[in-house]
Amino acid sequence: MSEKLTVKNVVNINKSTLSAKDNWSTLKYLDTGNITENQIDTLQIFQKGEKLPSRAKRKVEKGTIIYSTVRPNQKHFGYFDTHSNDLVVSTGFATLDVIDPRINSKYLYYLLTQNSVISQLQSIGENSTSSYPSIRPEDIGNLSFVFPDIDIQNKIADILTFIDKKIQINNQINQELEAMAKTLYDYWFVQFDFPDQNAKPYKSSGGKMVYNPELKREIPEGWGVDSLWNIANFYNGLAMQKYRPDTNEDDYLPVIKIREMMNGFSKDTERARLDIPSEAVVDRGDILFSWSATLEVIIWGKEKGALNQHIFKVTSDTYPKSFIYFELKSYLKVFKAIAELRKTTMGHITQDHLKQAKIVVPPIELISKLDAKLQPIMLKQQILENQNQELTQLRDWLLPMLMNGQVKVE
Known part of the structure; x- marks a missing residue:
């Protein structure tokens, strides 16, 4: 049975931050401009004792969604399939970690990366008081979606992930x-x-x-x-x-x-x-x-x-x-x-x-x-x-059709 749920009620937003107590010898840092549609082009690497950028603070884990709060239409967002103890991302990202067992985190990632949702967030950003389009993490948290049963979410996420992985392999x-x-x-x-x-x-x-x-x-x-x-x-x-x-x-x-x-x-x-x-x-x-x-x-x-x-x-x-x-x-x-x-x-x-x-x-x-x-x-x-x-055109065509139920997964 489908349920309408608000994002902030099913995730932790900005759950974990790097602190002085964290013990690390090498740290990888991902800035907002270095990931586009889940494709990372550069990771900055710092050794113990080197000065970190002031924005290198957000921790991520397996299943974390990252979403840039600046210019949403530039699509600086991503999803972590694995956990890494030595990686932090910029505070320019909102991080979302699913806490509700009714929600598949990858399914939520695909919901948030639909063109219609990106346009909605871009519109919010353009009405902000900053000198460039920017949103708050709460703007993502206040979005609501109808979620189908977890089994259907799993299947839809698997289909879209398969396409994205093929694109990633081709890039490699x-x-x-x-x-x-x-x-x-x-x-x-x-x-x-x-x-x-x-x-x-x-x-x-x-x-x-x-x-x-x-x-x-x-x-x-x-x-x-x-x-x-x-x-x-x-x-x-x-x-x-x-x-x-x-x-x-x-x-x-x-x-x-x-x-x-x-x-x-x-x-x-x-x-x-x-x-x-x-x-x-x-x-x-x-x-x-x-x-x-x-x-x-x-x-x-x-x-x-x-x-x-x-x-x-x-x-x-x-x-x-x-x-x-x-x-x-x-x-x-x-x-x-x-x-x-x-x-x-x-x-x-x-x-x-x-x-x-x-x-x-x-x-x-x-x-x-x-x-x-x-x-x-x-x-x-x-x-x-x-x-x-x-493949990208196929994914972008399938994404909204699967999400609104026009295309069903058997």
Whole structure:
């Protein structure tokens, strides 16, 4: 039998906090910006004696739901399947631990991560008195839901967890494929141990190296030097508010801003007309480089979109995509350092920085030979990313249908 229950009556909110009495030698810390839709990208690690961030306080355990109280529509939430004694999360999260045996904690997590609930909390946040949309833990606690029998909750949670785990596995495979491709690329074009004419590693086997005054280091004989600006075409996106479709227009392109570039499309993604300049259309497989605020380089793996300003679409008439992609990725640390120094004007880089970014350019025949090895790896990544997009759409379609009983679990 279904029951309507209020969240605060079935959970402990912010149950446990790190104190001076806690004995730890190494502590992992999760900040609000480092998890999106239960995918953690970074954990900060601190050793005993190091100063912790002031917000590193909330303890979590198996079954804890964490939910960022800032900008709910950015989906910084997650669920802990296992317990970890050496992990704390930011006080920017509300933590929820289920205390009612009638409630499956994973089912509650999926209830709270429905788009309709996120929109409701975002609306509350936008009416708050702070300078940015923020909610209180009580705002989550005051939500009420109809809960079916625990057996049905268990089955629904299992179905949705299965989809999420497949997405997670695909992400892990893609990370390993990326590392594999990067290792191969570095071996050839950073360590200079590409196969020589005798199929031996060039530099390690005594291949001739010459000093390059521009780079102030040795490079293989016969190789060139150029700038990133010269080897590729950098097309900056457009201010897409000028290309809004009519309100009743069904044909449109979703706009790729930095948020979409990193996290994919959502129901909050803006729309653009189809008649935008062709250069601003992004297809699956295009290289995107966000040059302002968040500096990242990716190969776009989702559906066609419209490129917003502050992101370059990077192409080349001469060099294969793999060469451009890995050279940009290799230079990213330098660009981030430059942007950090310009934070008074929102950290970014300029065309001049791309012109000053000097790189080693191997002979095109060698670049093409490595590209033939990298292409199958990168294609596999695209296939998995496309599969993840389809799985995400399936999950987001199923979620409300299962929760409101339109789709039943036998």
